[in-house]
Amino acid sequence: MNPLSIPALSDFLPLFLAGMAVNFEIAAIAIALGLLLGVLLAATRVYGGFPGIAAASLVALMRAAPTFVVMFFLLNTMSREASASGGQFAFSGIMTVALSLVPYAGAYVADSGVDAFQQLRRGSPLAGLLFLPNIARAFFVLVMSSSAGAAIGVTEGIAVILHQAEYLPSLADKLVLFTVGIAFFGVPLQVGFALLTLIQRRLGRIATRNQEVLVEAPRVT
Amino acid sequence: MPARTRAALASIRRIGCGLAIAAGLLAGSPVHAQESHAPDAALQRLLREAQAAVPGECGKPGIDRLVRILCSGRIRIGVRDHYPLFSTRSGETRQGYEIDIAQAVAGKLGVAVEFARVNAANRIPMIADHKVDLAIATMGHNTLRDGQVRFIRPHYYRSETIVVGPRELGVADWKDIPGRTVCGTVGNGSNTELVSHDARLMLFDDAVSLPDRLDDQSCTLAAQDDSFFASYFTDPRFTGRYSAKFGFAQVPWGMAVNRNGSERLGRALDLMSQIFHRDGVFLASARANRIGTAFLEQQATVWARPECNNDTGTTNPACILPALDATLKPTVFADSVTAFEAWCASRTGIDVMLPMLKTAPAWSLFKDGIVNSLILVTGALVATLVFALGFGVALGSRSRLLRWPVRGLTVTLQSSPIVLTLVIAAAIIHAMFSYSSGVALGAAIVALGLANGSNAGQAISEAVLTLRAERTALPMSGLHLFSRALARSATQIVAFLINAAKGTPIASFIGAPELLSALTDITAFSSGRVSTYALLLIFYTGVVMAVVWLCGRFRSFLERSHAAV
Known part of the structure; x- marks a missing residue:
């Protein structure tokens, strides 16, 4: 049976979609934890002083830490028999990947948060609200980055594709399969980015209109 | 009695007498003299001597473990609890190939068997601490373990x-x-x-x-x-x-006893193992437990050979198997590294382990990993810059024929997770060249360059478009416009250069021999994973921070070069 035939694809697609759900699950955990950490760091940076400097340094470190290496570090340290309250725990593969994405997510949220706060201070609440589409953008980046989980045995979308590719003898067949994978990842990503662009344009138009009102207002009064 | 029957009985008597005479002659021949050198006889002599010491020497300190076992009437044997077909436990019932061997050993000694649970980590310490007399616990015999316990030969499995x-x-x-x-x-x-x-x-x-x-x-x-x-x-x-x-x-598997105070016990077990092979005891048990028998069939033949089937067979290199050579050549500075680890542990209480510095293969992998990582980072940066310029030119071109296909490629690359992009690049390159470390590195550089360069190129082309819109009244040469666009998109270019450097460890996924790959290989055969991966994290974070600094200088250069315009 050709591994790209309809029966084979009918076996593959449910597995692949389940794998993609894992990508979204990982991204959701990472963005949630990143928001918690990032908002805290952003608030500390805005507070200033020594805590602000420390927070800025930590964000710089988090920004520089390669996700893939962080993942292997967590896998080989925290995922092992770490002691917690006298007991033993181990992170699952999904949690390990999600945690490895937290430095990136946290640093991104912190940077965006500081920007948003500065915009709010300047009296531009709508520019400050750009924080929200930025978070959505980070979420899509995290969905794509979660494919790194394939390297540690997490059965996410790319891992399913690569497993299926092992059975394909020719490069052409493999490329067809990879194209299917890119399409499945690409469509939600591109649709998501298109929506974000629309939201940003809409916010921009509202901001421009408000500015015009603000400029005109003194003349009226 | 019929005459035919009488004749038959007379024939049987004649044959019987003949056989008796032949047996008598045989008994006096040198062949019979060899009986005393048979492993069975040697074992019996050894057990008789040990029995003679019971109970007289039972209270004496420092007696051999064989005598102690005979004194107590029981042998403590370390076995595994869950190793299907070899040794499993269900409540008080144990079964498997190794359990059969343990019972056969106890039977030969004429004592009861007391099982103790051991695992891969504690089986050697249990022997060393005299908590078990013997371990039959799926233990591979290698040269490193030779210094820790005394292995019984011939081996009972491979x-x-x-x-x-x-x-x-x-x-x-x-x-x-x-x-x-x-x-x-x-x-x-x-x-x-x-x-x-x-x-x-x-x-x-x-x-x-x-x-x-x-x-x-x-x-x-x-x-x-x-x-x-x-x-x-x-x-x-x-x-x-x-x-x-x-x-x-x-890997040959061996029963093992303590290296000290178990000389007679070890010798008795050597002889038993030899006899069990020769007589097919191991083989029968293996068949009963449905494990592989190829090795045991071959060993049964070996131990039936005259040169092996004697009391010196267990020391004859032609009969026994060597231990697996697992010794890794130490580096010239291994001792200093060990001393440093001990110093760290004593001063800070932190167990710093640096396996990559202690053995020659690990050190070689480590050095190559660092060099390859630096090549990869440099290559990824150069490739990102080159692809960024290429994509920037094509996407900013006025020709739709050039712009649209490249836009399609950019969208595709943006939609592909980086792991998949790497795998695709590797698959295409491996279709053209046979696999090698260099090819894997090259594929990784191309993939990282394409993924990040396409995004940076898009930023350049957007800058070109804005410049065209702003400067319609001011005609600019193509080159001048492009260099202005580079300055305008400097922040984006730098962001994707940093991203390319951060992404380099992912190259290990397609077999590029960079540092993550090298350290994973090192930890696969040594300890110290926490220190090793902490070191890796420090290395890559340091490299990325250096790239951030360099890219900051590069951005300043790009922005300065057009500040006056």
Whole structure:
């Protein structure tokens, strides 16, 4: 049976979609934890002083830490028999990947948060609200980055594709399969980015209109 | 009595007399004299001597463990609790090949057997601490362990590492392994051989998880002892889906006793093992427990040979198997590293372990890993810049014929997770060139350059468009416009250069021998994973911070170069 035939694809697609759900699950955990950490760091940076400097340094470190290496570090340290309250725990593969994405997510949220706060201070609440589409953008980046989980045995979308590719003898067949994978990842990503662009344009138009009102207002009064 | 019957009886008597005479002659011949050198006779002599010491010497300190066992009437044998077909426990019932051997040993000694549970980590300490008299616990005999316990020879079993995968998967030998991911367990001695054949390792703490990982498709291939997979291959469902592709790294298994105070016990067990092979005791038990018998059949033949079937057979190199040579050549500074580790532990209480500095193969992998990582980072930066310029020119072009295909390629690259982009680049490059470390590095550089360069190129083209819109009244040459666009998109270019540097460790996924790959290989056959991966994190974070600094200078240069315009 050709591994790209309809029966084979009918076996593959449910597995692949389940794998993609894992990508979204990982991204959701990472963005949630990143928001918690990032908002805290952003608030500390805005507070200033020594805590602000420390927070800025930590964000710089988090920004520089390669996700893939962080993942292997967590896998080989925290995922092992770490002691917690006298007991033993181990992170699952999904949690390990999600945690490895937290430095990136946290640093991104912190940077965006500081920007948003500065915009709010300047009296531009709508520019400050750009924080929200930025978070959505980070979420899509995290969905794509979660494919790194394939390297540690997490059965996410790319891992399913690569497993299926092992059975394909020719490069052409493999490329067809990879194209299917890119399409499945690409469509939600591109649709998501298109929506974000629309939201940003809409916010921009509202901001421009408000500015015009603000400029005109003194003349009226 | 009929005459025919009488004649027959007379014939039998004649034959009987003849046989008796022949037996008498044989008894006086040199051949019979050899009986005293038979392993059975040697064992009996040894046991008689030990029995003679009972109970007189039972209270004396420093007596041999054999005498102590005879005094107490029991032998404490360390066995595993869950190693299907070899040694399993269900309540108070134990069964398996090793349990049969333990009972056969106790039977020969004429004592009761008391089982103690051991595992891979504590079986040697249990022997060293005299908590068990003997361990029969799936223990491979290698030269490192020779210094810790006394192995009984001949060995009672021999395992090999087998590579298991789906039946329909076309993997037959080492030539099919380069570039493939093979799942294994941390600390498995055969990992070095997999690494040397360019396999990518995905390591797990416990072998028990490997069949599950095959089932959930996290692993396509798994490498582990054939003894481990033996029970799985008795399951029709498993056998229907998976097969052993090939085997390597044969390791003889030995019973083991303490190196001190067990001279007579060890000798008695050597002789027993020899007899068990010769008489097919091991073989019969192996068949009863449905484990592989090829090695035991071959050993039964060896120990039946005259030059082996005597009381010196267990020391004859022609009869016994050597221990697996697991000694790794130390580096010239290994002692200093060990001293440093001890100093750290005593001063800070932190167990810093630096296995990459202590053995020659690890040191070589480590050095190559650092060099390859730096090549990869440099290559990824250059490739990102080159592709960014290329994509920028094409996407900013007025020609739709050039712009649209490149835009399509950009969208495709943006939609592909970086792991998939790497795999695609590797698949295409491997179709053109045979697998090598250099090819894997090249594929990674191209993939990272394309993924990040397309995004940076898009930023350049957007800058070109804005410049065209702003400067319609001011005609600019193409080159001048492009260099202005570079300055305008400097922040984006730098962001994607940094992203490319951060992404370089992912190259290990396609077998590029950078530092992450090298350290994973090192930890596969040594300890100290926490220190090793902490060091890796520091290295890569440092490299990325250096790239951030350099890119900051580069951005300033780009912005300054057009500040006056």
